[in-house]
Amino acid sequence: MKGPVSEVQIDALRDGGSVHRADAIAIEEPLEIRLVKEGSPSAESNGGTGRPVSITMRTPGHDAELAVGFLYGEGLLREPRDVVEARHCGPSGNVIRITVRADLPLDLDRLNRNFYTTSSCGVCGKASIAAVTASAGIRRVSSNLVVRESVLRIMPDTLRAAQAGFAETGGMHAVGLFTPEGELLGIREDVGRHNAMDKLVGAALMEGTLPWSQCVLLLSGRASFELIQKAMMAGASTVAAIGAPSTLAVQLAESAGITLVAFLRSGGCNVYCHAARVLPVRGVS
Numbered sequence: 001m002k003g004p005v006s007e008v009q010i011d012a013l014r015d016g017g018s019v020h021r022a023d024a025i026a027i028e029e030p031l032e033i034r035l036v037k038e039g040s041p042s043a044e045s046n047g048g049t050g051r052p053v054s055i056t057m058r059t060p061g062h063d064a065e066l067a068v069g070f071l072y073g074e075g076l077l078r079e080p081r082d083v084v085e086a087r088h089c090g091p092s093g094n095v096i097r098i099t100v101r102a103d104l105p106l107d108l109d110r111l112n113r114n115f116y117t118t119s120s121c122g123v124c125g126k127a128s129i130a131a132v133t134a135s136a137g138i139r140r141v142s143s144n145l146v147v148r149e150s151v152l153r154i155m156p157d158t159l160r161a162a163q164a165g166f167a168e169t170g171g172m173h174a175v176g177l178f179t180p181e182g183e184l185l186g187i188r189e190d191v192g193r194h195n196a197m198d199k200l201v202g203a204a205l206m207e208g209t210l211p212w213s214q215c216v217l218l219l220s221g222r223a224s225f226e227l228i229q230k231a232m233m234a235g236a237s238t239v240a241a242i243g244a245p246s247t248l249a250v251q252l253a254e255s256a257g258i259t260l261v262a263f264l265r266s267g268g269c270n271v272y273c274h275a276a277r278v279l280p281v282r283g284v285s
Helices: 041-048 063-073 108-112 129-133 149-162 164-169 193-207 225-233 247-256
Strands: 005-014 017-026 029-037 051-058 083-088 095-100 173-178 184-190 216-219 238-241 259-265 268-273
Touching (some): 029 063, 063 095, 164 184, 173 193, 193 225, 247 259
Antiparallel strands (some): 083 095, 173 184
16 A cells, blocks of 8 residues: 655745655545445455445545444444454455445445535535435434633644655645543544545444544634534544634534634634533633
């Protein structure tokens, strides 16, 4: 499996001239996710690679986590024991097969809808917002978590320091999971923000550490509907974003009981809903 970064030759144009040099860029390649039930006849069809479910453009690495996280977000997986095996198929490294337990309730006919996604938009190809949440509906998140605003303010710097891929290429999104005290528990990077989320969710599912009701999820960019939907499925009670939120992200967070923080900076932040979980800096209204 190749790494997440490739080196190319460029001409760097600056005031006063140009320099021909190497430059590191993030790799973006397709990943086809295939699904099969253990012991089923289809396990041996298509060369044993299973049934195609989705194609996403991603940065190679943590592919099993990405596939498992995607399937969990679609409501097809529920717990660690659902996954029997995750392995790549074929020589390219761009096809992965997820084998699930034989008795897992699974309506494969429902997967006929178009699941093609790009690295920038995890809900492209889906017919409507209703189709996105149809798998599990609105999951109300319940949590007594409280996080200090002063702790939230230092999380972006902590996340940035752990973003090795971004530091090298300037071209990767990140999602980080924090304790209420500001300890970074996990981070994943990818050219696609939804892929970074799926990788982190998939890792947590396989480790048995879901839901995230007592953790803070930090997004390196904006808070979009798709990311809040995935956070909701993972049971995250508090989601913070360095960038802006969208209207649908705010609406879904409000409905799901998720505290949504955006424009998070060292100097402050905006809390868009369920603000009781954020303890403001004393003296700031």
